[in-house]
Amino acid sequence: MLLNSAELVAYRLDEPFRQPLRDIVLTPGQEALERLRSGDHGAREEVAGDPVLRAGVLRAARYDRRDGDLPLLRFLLECENAERSEWYEERWLAAALVASHGLDGDVPLLRSATTGQITDTAEAVEWAGRAVAAESEFTWIELAHRQGRVEQARVALIRLLDDTGPDADRLRKLSRALEEIGDHAQAARAQFCLLWLQDTARERASEAYVLARLERRKGDLLAAGRALERARAAVGADSTAPDATVREWHRRRLGQLITEQHLELTLAAIEAGDAELARTTMAHSRLLLRTIAKESAKELSPLSTRAKWAVAGLRASGA
Structure with a gap:
């Protein structure tokens, strides 16, 4: 079927939203990971100074594991351990990737990165197997937001909201995520549904004042x-x-x-x-x-x- 010019323009405008968000947000990390593997010194400096790019590199390394990656995984973990940012998931992921190799020499770094949870090699390997939970849709949405892809993150969140039933935990997460990217109207929609699912007075009070904040920011006083x-x-x-x-x-x-x-x-x-x-x-x-x-x-x-x-x-x- 041939598209007319208006349909073709609309298709092209929508094209970035047709590609899976996971693939979009992983691309910079995958490219940087290949540069690191090639020994590009500039890539090491760039990744060391950019926690968002580093987050993408770590997730790319998780899904494309190679035997020779341990030195660069140590480098990534050292960066995360030194920075100790609010994004502790990246430190946890880096630690798990290093721990999975099971080498005695990595135990001191792993002990520091995991605040003492790892004390020996056997424990490191066992911990690595359970430490990293499977990424959810929110993983890629959050990374997209951090990369500045706000509109793509917003579209993904709205699609999730449209498909969400009476699931309080999911609605709460959607409400907070939509508020964080500044879409107060959609956040209020999620919050309104969430409020109706609360059983206790405390839960209703807690979610009601959040709804008030969102409605006010939306402009519906x-x-x-x-x-x-x-x-x-x-x-x-x-x-x-x-x-x-x-x-x-x-x-x-x-x-x-x-x-x-x-x-x-x-x-x-x-x-x-x-x-x-x-x-x-x-x-x-x-x-x-x-x-x-x-x-x-x-x-x-x-x-x-x-x-x-x-x-x-x-x-x-x-x-």
């Missing part, structure tokens, strides 16, 4: 207000009777986080020109500030002061 209403109901702040899971909620961080979202919504409503929502939300904020622990209220003091002055400005302007 009324929906954010409804989410906060659900959070208040969950903890009993609206004179409802919550279950035992939220006992002492006001003394814990949960109370501070719910209050914080009320104050943020108050300021957003004022900025949007919704005086009624701002006043209503600020009234709830004042009650919450009197209810939560003094330490929590103190931490929120700069934000609450801004909100109070902003609402006072409404009265001064006659709004």
Whole structure:
């Protein structure tokens, strides 16, 4: 079947999204791995200084193992061990790849990289066999995001969301990942479904204030207000009777986080020109500030002061 010009343009625009994301994000690592294997000194410097490229190299090495790779695997592990970044999965993967060779001389490095979990060669080989879990779709999405392929990561996340049923853990992961890349509308969609799956008052309160944050960032302030209403109901702040899971909620961080979202919504409503929502939300904020622990209220003091002055400005302007 021949495509007309408009269809051909659309196909070409969509082409990067037709190729499996795993293949796309592995390509830079595979190319760098081949350069490392060839002894390219420039590649060693580039990989040592670029943790994102190094992450791709490690995953490429995992799926293309060669007998002569041990020296460069040690090099990669030394880089990860020295940097100790938040991406500990790469350090764990590098350690597992080195440990799988089972050489006594690697034990000191492995012991350091695994914070003492490996103490001898036999243990190293056994640990390597169970240390690295199979990558999931989120592995490649996360790597795409780190590589700057934000739109491809976003499309992949939305496709996962479209195919996800009532799976709370998966919805939570999708919500957080979509929020991280800045797609608050899709994150709110995942979060809304997640909220309906919660059984306890604490779970409902925790997911409701997150939904409020996402709706506010999406720009739907009324929906954010409804989410906060659900959070208040969950903890009993609206004179409802919550279950035992939220006992002492006001003394814990949960109370501070719910209050914080009320104050943020108050300021957003004022900025949007919704005086009624701002006043209503600020009234709830004042009650919450009197209810939560003094330490929590103190931490929120700069934000609450801004909100109070902003609402006072409404009265001064006659709004």
